[in-house]
Amino acid sequence: MNDTSPAGSALLQVDAPHRELLDQVLDKWSLQVLDVLCGKDLRFNELRRAIPAIGQKSLTASLRRLERNGMIERVVLQTRPVAVEYRIAPVGNTLNELVDALLRWTTENMPEVEQARERFDAVEG
Amino acid sequence: MNDTSPAGSALLQVDAPHRELLDQVLDKWSLQVLDVLCGKDLRFNELRRAIPAIGQKSLTASLRRLERNGMIERVVLQTRPVAVEYRIAPVGNTLNELVDALLRWTTENMPEVEQARERFDAVEG
DNA sequence: CGGTATCCCATGAGATACTG
DNA sequence: CAGTATCTCATGGGATACCG
Numbered sequence: 638m639n640d641t642s643p644a645g646s647a648l649l650q651v652d653a654p655h656r657e658l659l660d661q662v663l664d665k666w667s668l669q670v671l672d673v674l675c676g677k678d679l680r681f682n683e684l685r686r687a688i689p690a691i692g693q694k695s696l697t698a699s700l701r702r703l704e705r706n707g708m709i710e711r712v713v714l715q716t717r718p719v720a721v722e723y724r725i726a727p728v729g730n731t732l733n734e735l736v737d738a739l740l741r742w743t744t745e746n747m748p749e750v751e752q753a754r755e756r757f758d759a760v761e762g
Numbered sequence: 763m764n765d766t767s768p769a770g771s772a773l774l775q776v777d778a779p780h781r782e783l784l785d786q787v788l789d790k791w792s793l794q795v796l797d798v799l800c801g802k803d804l805r806f807n808e809l810r811r812a813i814p815a816i817g818q819k820s821l822t823a824s825l826r827r828l829e830r831n832g833m834i835e836r837v838v839l840q841t842r843p844v845a846v847e848y849r850i851a852p853v854g855n856t857l858n859e860l861v862d863a864l865l866r867w868t869t870e871n872m873p874e875v876e877q878a879r880e881r882f883d884a885v886e887g
Numbered sequence: 888c889g890g891t892a893t894c895c896c897a898t899g900a901g902a903t904a905c906t907g
Numbered sequence: 908c909a910g911t912a913t914c915t916c917a918t919g920g921g922a923t924a925c926c927g
Contacts, residue, residue, distance in 0.1 A: 649865065654872070658875060660790075669770060669774050680908080690777075692902075693910070694901080696910095705883070707875050707877070707879070718907095721909060750783060806889050845888070
């Protein structure tokens with residue numbers, strides 16, 4: 638690759654399948670759903686309580702998307718009335734490890750980020 | 763932590779500062795802007811050509827956000843007419859390494875993801 | 888060249904009501 | 908309990924025109 642070739646990975650382009658997958662599993666709510674399910678299996682309403690800010694509609698959409706991509710499994714327990722349990726799939730666990738790495742990155746770099754923000758806001762203030 | 767404690771990292775909650783930082787530097791376009799700038803420094807219109815799908819407005823917004831958080835630097839070259847160059851900051855480079863890890867994850871798990879999608883789509887068809 | 892300003896629309900997501 | 912259906916609204920982002 639010489640210095641006139643286009644930089645950047647094609648996998649990150651908005652229409653690329655890899656990028657589409659990232660968008661579907663790392664969206665606003667799925668990040669958190671995945672995270673709480675890594676701790677333990679939970680039922681629908683337990684998830685709602687674990688993530689108080691989420692709405693029914695968003696939780697349902699997030700669960701369906703994560704299930705469709707194989708990150709979690711939906712288990713219908715044959716009780717009366719029926720109960721539904723969600724559990725993390727192995728591949729979902731590997732994704733969560735990367736999310737944890739992102740979280741560690743934010744923690745390590747937060748001081749530097751806040752200094753940058755102060756400098757920026759001071760100029761354009 | 764026993765098995766009745768709430769699962770999940772508080773840092774991922776929607777109003778947490780760490781989460782807000784992730785949202786600001788990993789949004790739809792910033793991911794790609796960061797990526798192409800990791801290869802080489804680029805001017806505004808060079809960035810537009812490197813990311814054809816991006817609009818002026820989105821590019822400007824993305825660059826400002828990345829600059830404010832210290833991920834990139836905006837350098838005004840004193841030429842005639844004035845030129846502006848954007849370059850990745852060290853902290854931006856460390857972030858890009860994590861994004862690369864995410865991309866590798868998608869590549870490794872794409873076959874399994876596609877199988878999961880087929881199973882899901884076959885049932886709810 | 889490197890933006891800013893304005894209008895417009897599609898999507899995400901909250902609130903609320905209802906159902907097997 | 909575990910959703911579905913509907914309405915509404917805020918935000919992101921595309922298109923276009925203009926500016927120093």
